[in-house]
Amino acid sequence: MPTVSLLRVLLKYRKLLFLSILMPTVSLLRVLLKYRKLLLLSIIMSNVFLLLVLLKYRKVFFFSFLMPTVFLLLVLLKYRKLLFFSFFYCLFFSFFLCF
Structure with a gap:
């Protein structure tokens, strides 16, 4: 019953609701x-500032991006058999679910 009454109110005031949604967008x-x-200037300035920081600390940023990748590769190499079996297990399970 509350849903029905809510629908009646929404239908009765739909133009008002539409305008209330539209007005913040217009403003x-x-x-x-x-x-x-x-x-536009604030967007450009923030991009310029970010570029200056990246250029100044590019070695630090490069190593900070590189280290997680190296760590992930080491983990993958260490547990490659486990990952191999888990990958095929997922494939088998998804194939089984499809049919």
């Missing part, structure tokens, strides 16, 4: 259009 678009140069 946001107005703000974005008014301050688009400022927004």
